[in-house]
Amino acid sequence: MVEPAVEIVDLVKQYGPRRAVDGLSLTVARGSLLALLGPNGAGKTTTIEICEGFRRADSGTVRVLGLAPDDPALRPRIGVMLQDGVGGYREARAIELLRLFAGYARRPHDPGALLELVGLTDVAGTAVKRLSGGQQQRLSLALALVARPELVFLDEPTAGMDPQARRVTWDLIRRLRSDGVSVVLTTHFMDEAEQLADTVVVVDGGRVVAQGTPGELTRGGARGQIRFQTDPGLPLDLLLTDLPEGTRAEETDPGRYLVSGEVTPQLLATLTAWCARRGVLAENLTVERRTLEDVFLEVTGRTLRT
Amino acid sequence: MTTPTPTFAPAPAAAPHGRMLAAQTAIEFRLQLRNLEQVGLTLVIPLLLLFFFNLPLLYSLGVARRIEFVVPSIIALAVMSAAFTGLAIGTGFERKYAVLKRLGATALPRGVLVGGKALSVLLLEFVQVVLIAALGLALAWHPHGNLLYVLVLVVLGTAAFAGLGLLLAGTVRAEVTLAAANLIWLVLLFAGGVAIPLTKYPHAVAQVLQYLPSAALSDGLHRVLQDGRGIPLHDLLTLVVWAAVALPAAARWFRWE
Numbered sequence: 001m002v003e004p005a006v007e008i009v010d011l012v013k014q015y016g017p018r019r020a021v022d023g024l025s026l027t028v029a030r031g032s033l034l035a036l037l038g039p040n041g042a043g044k045t046t047t048i049e050i051c052e053g054f055r056r057a058d059s060g061t062v063r064v065l066g067l068a069p070d071d072p073a074l075r076p077r078i079g080v081m082l083q084d085g086v087g088g089y090r091e092a093r094a095i096e097l098l099r100l101f102a103g104y105a106r107r108p109h110d111p112g113a114l115l116e117l118v119g120l121t122d123v124a125g126t127a128v129k130r131l132s133g134g135q136q137q138r139l140s141l142a143l144a145l146v147a148r149p150e151l152v153f154l155d156e157p158t159a160g161m162d163p164q165a166r167r168v169t170w171d172l173i174r175r176l177r178s179d180g181v182s183v184v185l186t187t188h189f190m191d192e193a194e195q196l197a198d199t200v201v202v203v204d205g206g207r208v209v210a211q212g213t214p215g216e217l218t219r220g221g222a223r224g225q226i227r228f229q230t231d232p233g234l235p236l237d238l239l240l241t242d243l244p245e246g247t248r249a250e251e252t253d254p255g256r257y258l259v260s261g262e263v264t265p266q267l268l269a270t271l272t273a274w275c276a277r278r279g280v281l282a283e284n285l286t287v288e289r290r291t292l293e294d295v296f297l298e299v300t301g302r303t304l305r306t
Numbered sequence: 307m308t309t310p311t312p313t314f315a316p317a318p319a320a321a322p323h324g325r326m327l328a329a330q331t332a333i334e335f336r337l338q339l340r341n342l343e344q345v346g347l348t349l350v351i352p353l354l355l356l357f358f359f360n361l362p363l364l365y366s367l368g369v370a371r372r373i374e375f376v377v378p379s380i381i382a383l384a385v386m387s388a389a390f391t392g393l394a395i396g397t398g399f400e401r402k403y404a405v406l407k408r409l410g411a412t413a414l415p416r417g418v419l420v421g422g423k424a425l426s427v428l429l430l431e432f433v434q435v436v437l438i439a440a441l442g443l444a445l446a447w448h449p450h451g452n453l454l455y456v457l458v459l460v461v462l463g464t465a466a467f468a469g470l471g472l473l474l475a476g477t478v479r480a481e482v483t484l485a486a487a488n489l490i491w492l493v494l495l496f497a498g499g500v501a502i503p504l505t506k507y508p509h510a511v512a513q514v515l516q517y518l519p520s521a522a523l524s525d526g527l528h529r530v531l532q533d534g535r536g537i538p539l540h541d542l543l544t545l546v547v548w549a550a551v552a553l554p555a556a557a558r559w560f561r562w563e
Contacts, residue, residue: 052411076320076413087408091337103329104413106319150316179314
């Protein structure tokens with residue numbers, strides 16, 4: 001049996017009087033991508049840094065690729081992207097630093113090709129400290145990947161990136177996953193978690209408050225709604241007989257309608273067919289699915305800073 | 307943009323230690339030479355001091371040929387600059403900017419990291435000694451003694467100073483390291499038996515000062531290079547004791563972030 005990429009059981013980490021991590025458990029399956037989503041101070045970085053061997057757990061067990069996090073045998077097998085900057089010789093040129101890290105590995109990626117892949121060829125000869133924040137992030141990602149790791153920890157990988165660099169980074173992270181690399185990333189961008197993750201774990205106050213696939217999380221509770229406008233005074237009770245049990249419909253203002261329930265393709269088709277039979281044209285029809293943000297608000301009662 | 311897309315299929319394995327050591331030494335050495343303050347401290351200032359101390363302006367050294375005293379002093383100073391002040395400041399800021407933390411998450415073992423730093427300091431010292439000797443010879447310096455003894459003294463002096471430098475860099479903030487390493491350098495230059503012979507001090511004071519690492523290194527180098535004497539056991543032993551205390555202390559108390 002292959003061990004999970006990461007297995008955390010009842011992790012606790014205390015800083016003085018504050019519990020940064022308070023009984024957190026999660027499992028990252030091999031080859032999957034798990035996103036730790038949560039507001040600042042939720043315990044994401046502490047959790048990831050314990051996995052990386054930078055901090056010690058106060059209690060609970062953490063196994064990374066079946067090993068203890070501080071096992072030196074783990075180092076060559078994981079790739080790490082720290083939060084806030086590259087963390088590497090600041091006076092070194094970008095390509096020098098990447099070559100150095102390649103020098104630690106037996107079968108590294110070609111540093112030049114990797115630099116091109118993250119779009120830094122033009123600044124290969126620039127000192128690390130002179131790179132912009134987004135460029136430093138991309139270099140940091142390349143450093144995490146150059147040794148062909150089995151598992152990578154990416155702490156807020158797209159923080160400080162412009163939208164285009166974010167897309168490039170997302171594509172790269174998707175490719176990691178499809179090439180069989182296990183990925184753990186932290187983020188406070190909803191769309192990032194929604195786009196990339198196999199599993200989203202929402203943390204708040206050092207605890208897991210929700211987890212599942214993005215689909216499960218957004219379908220969970222099954223609430224969604226459809227709004228449309230047409231002639232006022234439609235017989236909504238007749239409409240409801242065609243719709244699944246539990247669906248509700250109301251006329252919020254004359255001629256404005258709101259149907260709420262489990263929004264499925266069937267529901268939409270039934271609704272538009274019903275309007276068509278009555279000879280009315282539903283205008284401005286919008287389908288509002290529950291987003292990860294709604295889920296997040298529900299479980300944490302907080303908005304994320306994006 | 308025609309580079310073939312690499313596959314990220316995992317293939318992790320650490321490079322052999324020898325290769326890592328070579329890579330680490332190369333980057334450390336290059337960065338030392340790229341840092342202007344470091345170059346000033348370790349290469350320019352010793353050469354300037356060599357030139358000025360050789361002028362019979364400041365004070366009498368009580369020797370017939372000034373240069374015979376000045377060159378060994380400046381070699382001792384250069385070792386102190388590279389192995390103590392330069393290493394401490396560089397390492398202090400690497401700690402501050404999470405360089406050491408980041409390297410801790412790679413396959414690079416700490417021993418190889420420290421080894422790379424040690425080798426790059428020794429390489430720098432080699433460059434220093436070559437330049438100092440060249441300027442000395444140009445100023446009519448006639449070296450005496452056994453070069454092997456010089457090598458032993460320099461390596462032991464490096465171990466002692468590097469231990470002290472890492473102890474400092476690993477325990478206090480980078481800014482404090484910067485200030486303290488420069489101050490200690492200046493104090494040892496004048497009161498540590500480097501620029502001013504200890505014979506100029508009252509006997510009782512000299513008895514204490516001779517056990518400073520700078521004094522032991524400087525005295526040992528003078529005995530060999532100036533007087534052409536045999537292995538200076540007393541000085542070697544002093545340096546061994548400093549190294550034996552400082553290196554384990556640095557290993558014990560060094561905080562990596």
